[in-house]
Amino acid sequence: MWKWLHPYADPQRAYQLSSKLLPWFSLLAISLIGIGTVWGLLFAPTDYQQGDSYRIIFIHVPAASMSMAAYMAMASAAFVGIVWQIKSADWMAAAIAPIGAVITFIALFTGAAWGKPMWGTWWVWDARLTSELVLLFLYLGVIALYASFEDKVLAARAAGILAIVGVINIPIIKYSVEWWSSLHQGSTIKITEKSAMPDSMLYPLLINILGFGLMIGALSLVRFKAEILARNSMRPWVRELAQAKGVK
Amino acid sequence: MERGISFTQAFWTLLVRDIKIAIRHRGDIFNPLLFFILVVTLFPLGVGPEPQMLSRIAPGVIWVAALLASMLSLERLFKADYSDGTLEQMLLSPQPLPIMVLAKVIAHWLLTGVPLIIIAPLLGLLLNLESGSYGALISTLALGTPVLSLLGAIGVALTVGLRKGGVLLSLLILPLYIPVLIFATSAIDAAGMNLPYDGQLAIIAAMLVGSLTLAPFAIGASLRVSTN
Numbered sequence: 001m002w003k004w005l006h007p008y009a010d011p012q013r014a015y016q017l018s019s020k021l022l023p024w025f026s027l028l029a030i031s032l033i034g035i036g037t038v039w040g041l042l043f044a045p046t047d048y049q050q051g052d053s054y055r056i057i058f059i060h061v062p063a064a065s066m067s068m069a070a071y072m073a074m075a076s077a078a079f080v081g082i083v084w085q086i087k088s089a090d091w092m093a094a095a096i097a098p099i100g101a102v103i104t105f106i107a108l109f110t111g112a113a114w115g116k117p118m119w120g121t122w123w124v125w126d127a128r129l130t131s132e133l134v135l136l137f138l139y140l141g142v143i144a145l146y147a148s149f150e151d152k153v154l155a156a157r158a159a160g161i162l163a164i165v166g167v168i169n170i171p172i173i174k175y176s177v178e179w180w181s182s183l184h185q186g187s188t189i190k191i192t193e194k195s196a197m198p199d200s201m202l203y204p205l206l207i208n209i210l211g212f213g214l215m216i217g218a219l220s221l222v223r224f225k226a227e228i229l230a231r232n233s234m235r236p237w238v239r240e241l242a243q244a245k246g247v248k
Numbered sequence: 249m250e251r252g253i254s255f256t257q258a259f260w261t262l263l264v265r266d267i268k269i270a271i272r273h274r275g276d277i278f279n280p281l282l283f284f285i286l287v288v289t290l291f292p293l294g295v296g297p298e299p300q301m302l303s304r305i306a307p308g309v310i311w312v313a314a315l316l317a318s319m320l321s322l323e324r325l326f327k328a329d330y331s332d333g334t335l336e337q338m339l340l341s342p343q344p345l346p347i348m349v350l351a352k353v354i355a356h357w358l359l360t361g362v363p364l365i366i367i368a369p370l371l372g373l374l375l376n377l378e379s380g381s382y383g384a385l386i387s388t389l390a391l392g393t394p395v396l397s398l399l400g401a402i403g404v405a406l407t408v409g410l411r412k413g414g415v416l417l418s419l420l421i422l423p424l425y426i427p428v429l430i431f432a433t434s435a436i437d438a439a440g441m442n443l444p445y446d447g448q449l450a451i452i453a454a455m456l457v458g459s460l461t462l463a464p465f466a467i468g469a470s471l472r473v474s475t476n
């Protein structure tokens with residue numbers, strides 16, 4: 001059933017597939033983030049309570065939800081790498097980690113900038129904020145562990161185990177606003193019932209969430225390609241590639 | 249391959265061996281304990297000796313000191329066995345690895361966690377802890393320190409092969425310790441205000457059960473990576 005996937009474990013095929021997918025991801029990400037951000041910042045109606053400062057939601061919510069999604073993607077890749085011993089999956093996990101860390105930082109930073117006018121403080125030690133901060137530390141731990149091994153095969157394996165152990169934090173972040181009474185508001189976008197925000201605000205937000213997801217996909221592909229080349233630099237196909245680029 | 253001895257025998261043999269070795273190097277037991285006491289002593293000097301202030305911060309101070317002491321003592325968990333080759337023999341032996349690492353972690357907890365629990369009420373007294381909180385302090389430490397040992401052992405197993413593992417270790421395991429810290433201190437605070445705290449205890453107990461069942465496998469996998 002999954003036979004068609006197997007060839008892509010081969011580094012060369014994975015590299016070619018990423019090269020093919022990259023322009024699509026980048027184009028879609030740029031246009032979706034462009035549309036969503038312009039719509040959200042300029043044309044979406046002003047909030048009756050928060051005024052115009054609510055507009056940071058169009059950056060904050062996509063970054064925050066994608067910080068968790070990127071972690072899950074990284075952990076899944078690490079899991080595939082450990083269980084089926086597929087090196088490409090390990091490289092993908094290593095490629096996602098720094099991107100996830102940056103996006104988590106963006107979520108924390110925009111959240112702080114939003115908290116200042118609304119809550120009157122940059123930071124509170126409540127469950128949602130603390131668990132998101134822990135997520136940042138987990139990303140940094142994975143990056144640091146990956147960087148500290150000389151042998152990158154071992155590095156990816158070790159960082160993968162840490163990434164999988166850290167998955168426990170994801171449900172804590174997701175449900176922190178429901179389990180604890182938190183200053184952070186509950187989720188506004190609902191999948192099964194009607195969302196608690198008007199469509200004119202909801203659509204640009206959803207477009208931006210999708211755009212951020214595609215942007216992370218595109219950036220991960222760039223890093224993944226670089227990782228493949230770095231780990232296979234002695235292979236003939238990489239040398240041919242390098243020579244072909246050199247001539248041009 | 250023939251196993252030779254049963255799982256239980258292997259578990260006890262390793263447990264007794266680790267305890268014996270530790271008793272012959274008493275510093276390994278007492279240094280983390282001294283560190284724990286010293287860190288706690290620094291706080292009254294740093295924030296001032298007002299009794300109200302001290303009793304307010306006592307649960308957090310004791311728990312943070314316990315986290316740090318546990319982390320520092322864990323660094324030794326696999327080091328000696330790694331450098332003299334015993335660890336590789338354990339990995340090669342036909343006994344299942346999770347059982348052996350569980351024995352090592354439990355031995356480590358008996359030697360460093362239990363003394364910490366025994367000394368904690370005394371430190372509570374020094375910090376003027378609310379009189380209702382002692383039960384909560386001891387029960388959270390009793391349930392929480394094994395979780396610290398189990399989670400920390402994953403980080404130690406990942407970094408045992410590295411020369412500069414120390415600082416990295418704190419980056420890896422302190423984030424994992426945060427949930428235990430949050431629930432333990434909130435249980436002690438609740439007890440100080442005469443509120444029920446069995447909810448927080450139940451969550452720490454759940455963490456203990458979860459880590460007791462899953463962590464040995466993660467530790468085993470990490471050791472295989474580290475020794476390669």
